[in-house]
Amino acid sequence: MLVRRFPRAVASLPALVAFVREFFTAQGLDSERVFDVDLVIEELFTNMVRHARGGGDAIELALDHDAGLLTVRLRDEDVDPWDPSSAPPPDFDKPTHQRRAGGLGIFLVHKLSRDVRFEHADRTTTVTARLEVAR
Amino acid sequence: MFKLEPLAAGKVKLVGRLDAAEAEQASSAFAGLDGPIDADCSALEYISSAGISVLMVTYKRLHQKGHVFRLSAVQPRVRNVFIYSGLAPLLGIE
Numbered sequence: 001m002l003v004r005r006f007p008r009a010v011a012s013l014p015a016l017v018a019f020v021r022e023f024f025t026a027q028g029l030d031s032e033r034v035f036d037v038d039l040v041i042e043e044l045f046t047n048m049v050r051h052a053r054g055g056g057d058a059i060e061l062a063l064d065h066d067a068g069l070l071t072v073r074l075r076d077e078d079v080d081p082w083d084p085s086s087a088p089p090p091d092f093d094k095p096t097h098q099r100r101a102g103g104l105g106i107f108l109v110h111k112l113s114r115d116v117r118f119e120h121a122d123r124t125t126t127v128t129a130r131l132e133v134a135r
Numbered sequence: 136m137f138k139l140e141p142l143a144a145g146k147v148k149l150v151g152r153l154d155a156a157e158a159e160q161a162s163s164a165f166a167g168l169d170g171p172i173d174a175d176c177s178a179l180e181y182i183s184s185a186g187i188s189v190l191m192v193t194y195k196r197l198h199q200k201g202h203v204f205r206l207s208a209v210q211p212r213v214r215n216v217f218i219y220s221g222l223a224p225l226l227g228i229e
Contacts, residue, residue, distance in 0.1 A: 013156040035181060035212040042183045046155045104220060105184035111219045 002026070005058040008049055016041055016061065023063045029070070033133040036112045037070060040129050043105035044074050052125065053080040068134040069114070074127045081120045137186075139164040145171050149179040149206075153186030161186070165193040170202055177208035182216055194225060203227075 002023050006012040020037055023029075041061065048059055060075040110116055113129040120126075137157035140148040147168065153161055172193075182190075190206070197204040205227030209217065217223040 010155045013154050017152075038181060039183055039216070042154055042185075046183075046185065104187065108184060108216065108219060 001062055001064040003060060003062040005060050006045075008055055008057060008059055010046055010049055012045070013042060016045060019061065020063070023065075027065045029065065029133050033070075033131070036131055037072065037133070040109050040112055040131060041072055041074075043109045044072070044127050044129065047105060048074060048076045048079075048125070048127075052076050052082050054123070055079045065133070068132060070131045070133040072129045072131070076125045078123050079125050080123075082125055137161050142175065146173050146175065148175040148177075151178070152181040153179065153189065154181060154183045155185035158185040158189050161189050162192070165189055166196075168193065168197070169200075170197075172197060172202070172204045174204070174206050175208050176206050176210065176213060179210065179213055182213050184220075187216065187220055187222065190226065191222065 002019070004019055006015055006019075017038055020034060020041065024031055024034055024037075045059060045061070048055070056077050060077075062071075062073040062075070064071040064073070109129060113131050116127070116129045118125070118127050137149070137151040137153050137160070139161065140150055142148055151157075190204075194204045206217075207227070209228050214223070214228055217226060217228050223229075
């Protein structure tokens with residue numbers, strides 16, 4: 001498992017992308033799959049940056065890989081309870097211009113992941129998403 | 136990094152990664168577009184919901200003026216995101 005902490009800012013995204021590349025190279029994973037992993041991490045991380053109340057200076061990202069299944073885990077400490085999965089998904093029956101913004105990111109996370117889990121305990125939010133990344 | 140490159144009249148090229156870190160600068164660049172626009176996405180490597188939102192704002196603004204805003208040569212992974220979002224038909228993505 002590779003773990004690193006990133007400043008709580010959208011400007012951390014290039015560093016997150018570099019971290020994912022480092023992990024893919026170390027694990028010998030197919031770089032074709034990196035797009036989905038970047039997207040899942042960006043959406044979850046930016047949601048934490050924008051919507052979590054409280055929080056320290058940094059958010060922890062851990063990556064793990066076992067038998068073609070990649071686990072992304074984000075931990076945000078000292079935050080109020082928060083569950084982005086409670087946001088309603090985009091309403092595809094409405095014309096595009098009437099849809100509410102937001103919600104799309106988390107919808108995409110669910111779409112690209114095998115499963116996603118949100119937990120909050122001891123003022124820490126942990127989001128774990130698992131994606132298939134066959135070698 | 137993301138860049139919006141003007142090609143010819145009514146044609147632009149999207150280059151790089153359109154993510155949340157680039158969305159603000161990209162918004163300003165797209166705000167300068169007017170008239171019908173064909174956006175070449177052959178060099179657009181990545182897009183997230185933040186990038187989609189920039190493109191949808193542009194689509195709505197141009198559409199209200201009666202102009203077409205379409206994306207062409209979209210790479211498969213980027214195309215998937217538009218399809219999942221239900222926005223592919225609006226932007227002329229097949």
